[in-house]
Amino acid sequence: MGAFFCSNFKGDRVEKMFGLFGGGKKKDFDVSVNGGAAKFTVKAGDNLLKAALDNGVAWPHDCRVGSCGSCKAIVKSGKIKALTDFSYVLDGDQLKSGTVLACQTALKSDLDIEVELGEEIATEMLSIDGTISQVVDLTHDIKELVVSTDTAFTRAMLAGQYAEIEVEGVSDPRSYSFAKAPSNENDGEFTFYIRHVPGGAFTDWLFAEDRTGTAIKLNAPFGQFYHRPDDSMMVCMAGGSGMSAIKSLLEACVNDQVERDCIYLFGARTLKDLYCADEMEQIKSSWNKNFKFDYIPVLSADQDSDWTGPKGYVTDYFKQAYLDNSSMNLTNAQGYLCGPPAMIDSAIELLKSGGIQEESIYYDKFLDASSIPGGRK
Template identity: 70%
Template sequence: MFGLFGNKKKDYQANVNNGTADITVKAGDNLLKAGLEAGLGWPHDCRVGSCGTCKCVLKKGKIKALTDFTYVLDGDQLKAGTILACQSILRSDIEVEVELDESAAAEIVRLDGSIVKINDLTHDIKEVVVKCSGNFNRDMMAGQYAEISVEGISTPRSYSFAKAPKNESEGEFSFYIRHVPGGEFTDWLFAEDRSGTAVALSAPYGQFYHRPMNSQMVCIAGGSGMSAIRAILEECVLDQVERNCIYLFGARAQQDLYCADDMQRIKQQWHKDYTFDYVPVLSEEPEGSGWTGPTGFVTTHFQEKYVDTGALDLSNAQGYLCGPPPMIDAGVESLKSAGINEESIYFDKFLDASSIPGGR
């Protein structure tokens, strides 16, 4: 069923859910890209073959698999013809079945722009502001991400919007980008001042956004994962959500902390009848540094301080996690052990070539 070689590159048709949609998949494009560009609510998160969210069942036709599906799909799923849409290039017209989520349907728009501002947030995280000549879909939600393309960089990279859409100036978009040593894009970005460089943004991607409820909200982030959580918190302030929220931010040392003023502002503007608490937790702060806040791993601190003591009412709570994959994995386990339902835990893993199956 999976043709790996042969067949000249050309456009093919994908018939989705027995004729619900018939989309053209351009030569070289993957099935998910075509589905999203056609405005379908195709479930997706990482789009690099790691999370499995975009899975669908190939009923007829041939595809080329860009990565080995066995990293993500089990034997029964593979036997049933399950494929990952983000890792499938068509080799014939196909028929697929997928559980579409129309509430998440948003047309992906590509905008040309340039980098207009770069600020150092920490020793290894920069705020990068891109100005474009248009705007994205007005239904774009805080927590989603854009794909940034720069000439000379092999493939586009994904970055979460760092502000709620309503808090950005017209046509501007802010990102928090951490330097990954040896990484193609971030080595380039951190090598010299890249202000003025032309870039293209495609968005909105992802299903990480606030789901309104009245129960406790627990946010956990690390590193540049501050971006999407900050955007979500800003939207909660704009919407004056009626719920308590605790945000635990894990960092190594004080030099890795940033956005303290923004967290203070969010606290002041949170709905007056509810609480917002920001708790930075440091795992490698040197002794005697004067740090008086909590230390250790952020997820361990959450467990010991809030779960084990019963200090937080976590019934019907929701979890929002964003940042490096190991922190998310530990955080999800911690929230589950605290009794939070798996379906109420939302996360965005910042995967890079070292964590993508088969590299980039």
């Protein structure tokens, strides 16, 4: 039997619509996915997506904070509790059909559910204790954070994926993309590029003083942002700390000597926001010699420097330089985008208008509490 929703409901209303009243002791519940193709148990207190990933089910997901909609699934039978208001992300038809966001769903009974597992990869989750071993300023508001652990990269972490970082004193874990391809890391080390978001709980903490030596917990790997092998052109765009995931993905492409051309546009405000110039040179000089790699930094707010490179938003620059004035054919190309949500949204539309198929555009939006419906819980 399908579950019925109305638009504009709140979490407590869903609970009532599913006949859920009162508190009671939390229990574990069983989930059957796609008619029994996968089965797992959701432990009391866990959300549906977490349990699926913990059990190695290749459930689609990007942000895991109720904002991207990637983890949506249709409840066929069973009772759930919505942890946030799904109507921020799902439309009326989806709500009526019983669609839920798995990352924002707690269970109140056993569940039958349908989800498009697609090509998503199954990953084995790690929960790793580590120590912040190095903090380096990359720009005035981006730090490189290295976490040292006893864990070697023996498991499948893909370049482009991300980890959750937990520290004492910050209530919820925060997501950060791996900034290096796994095989480019020293054993047991994980590198992140973290931008200061003023007023943000974790980054205010990180930027307040030298945190070297602090104990930290990593949960990983998460995300569906990784390289899809192909011989078509790659168009990459990043802004700010979005450099992390793209750089890691490009390093993996170098390691694999992929046979494809790549253009990477990096958006920054001013000269003082540029970083990783040496690393980009290294990638360029090591790219498969039979193919082209172009790295193009674009400054959006440069007023008075000697910068002679491209100016404006990366998307405007790409349109003007590659779409309007050239015969570049993007029909079979792939897009890889990472960074601020607004930049990604306009880059997706631009790449589609240039001919890239929507399903060939992969991205991670660096969402924070200001873009999570209702903020963090």
